[in-house]
Amino acid sequence: MFSRREWLLSSAAFSGAAGYQAGGRDIVIASSNGLSACQRAMDILRSGGDTLEAVVEGVTLVELDPGDMSVGYGGLPNEEGVVELDACVMHGPTRRAGSVASLRNIKTPARVAKLVMEQTDHIMLAGEGALRFAKAYGFQEENLLTERARLAWLVWKKSLRDNRGHNNWGPGLDAPDGKTSASLRDAFPEVDEATWAWASEVARRPPTGTINCLALNSKGEISGVTTTSGLAWKIPGRVGDSPIIGAGLYVDQDVGAAGSTGRGEENIRVAGAHTIVENMRHGMEPREACIDALKRVARNYNGNREKLAKFDLSFYALRKDGQYGGASLWSGRKFAVNTGTGSRHEDAAHLLERKN
Numbered sequence: 001m002f003s004r005r006e007w008l009l010s011s012a013a014f015s016g017a018a019g020y021q022a023g024g025r026d027i028v029i030a031s032s033n034g035l036s037a038c039q040r041a042m043d044i045l046r047s048g049g050d051t052l053e054a055v056v057e058g059v060t061l062v063e064l065d066p067g068d069m070s071v072g073y074g075g076l077p078n079e080e081g082v083v084e085l086d087a088c089v090m091h092g093p094t095r096r097a098g099s100v101a102s103l104r105n106i107k108t109p110a111r112v113a114k115l116v117m118e119q120t121d122h123i124m125l126a127g128e129g130a131l132r133f134a135k136a137y138g139f140q141e142e143n144l145l146t147e148r149a150r151l152a153w154l155v156w157k158k159s160l161r162d163n164r165g166h167n168n169w170g171p172g173l174d175a176p177d178g179k180t181s182a183s184l185r186d187a188f189p190e191v192d193e194a195t196w197a198w199a200s201e202v203a204r205r206p207p208t209g210t211i212n213c214l215a216l217n218s219k220g221e222i223s224g225v226t227t228t229s230g231l232a233w234k235i236p237g238r239v240g241d242s243p244i245i246g247a248g249l250y251v252d253q254d255v256g257a258a259g260s261t262g263r264g265e266e267n268i269r270v271a272g273a274h275t276i277v278e279n280m281r282h283g284m285e286p287r288e289a290c291i292d293a294l295k296r297v298a299r300n301y302n303g304n305r306e307k308l309a310k311f312d313l314s315f316y317a318l319r320k321d322g323q324y325g326g327a328s329l330w331s332g333r334k335f336a337v338n339t340g341t342g343s344r345h346e347d348a349a350h351l352l353e354r355k356n
Helices: 004-012 030-047 051-062 108-118 126-134 147-159 183-187 195-202 265-270 271-281 288-300
Strands: 028-031 084-091 098-103 124-126 211-216 221-230 249-252 256-262 314-321 324-330 336-339 343-347 347-354
Touching: 004 124, 004 314, 028 030, 028 051, 028 324, 030 051, 030 211, 030 336, 030 343, 051 084, 051 108, 051 211, 051 221, 084 108, 084 126, 084 249, 084 265, 098 108, 098 126, 108 126, 108 221, 124 126, 126 265, 147 195, 211 256, 211 314, 249 271, 256 265, 256 271, 256 288, 265 271, 271 314, 271 347, 288 314, 288 324, 324 336
Parallel strands: 098 124, 324 347
Antiparallel strands: 028 211, 028 336, 084 098, 084 221, 211 221, 249 256, 256 314, 314 324, 336 343
């Protein structure tokens, strides 16, 4: 259980964990992997572009980056080695939304979600239907599994054992002595030691990622997007919070916007983004609204630190008056901000302090 002192510390962490900009200025915030997305979105806002266009084009940079293992092309795959993507968008001025879930073979799901919003009478398309829709609008199917992600997946596959310690992806019983542990490494002679160490670590402790991006322009218009490749090694068809309106993203033009990254299952259970926006509607500052949602997550585990230590969850909030904030379940997180003078990281507030 965590103590009253930790609750107080989480409140103290608010100072320096949020910023304020008076109305009438362009502002973009994002998860920590969104520095480039914030800059791209800001450039579009400065040129007169729509807030939704800005955030979608911003996160597209990350979706196309094979170096980000949690979003788009290069994302870590499901348990069958297939990359499945989720995304949703919300446009404040028109109060419209669009979403795709379990989308395969398309690098930029946020753009597809935006098309669902603009070109259909639906809000969410999933699986094969989402793919057919994307292809109808000219998106090209491509293999999203990079060699780096494939290596991590294969290492994970070989780590699986039944109760006898057997793995069908390992060398057979008739394999020569001494080959049982080296065989996979031998299959990738071109992989350097640093990459091999990275793949081994990812197989043991797969990261959660995602990118959320929120933008406010000088006219007071606000929009948001969340996009992800989801939980590594997931059961095919698993959908987290990222494409779910009210969980991974929520925008209310009268109030503001919120989004999330981290363990989606926990966020879905508290409808995090919607909760945060409603908190702001009732007077909470963005950082306070985020912490309150995290308290609801912790409450679901009765404050059990051992269980809470097994995951993290981050929220981001941008109010219509220009105030913004970010908060995570555990300390040590940052988020990206651009108020017109370049993108930068700011410290997120936190509910719980890591001791190590």
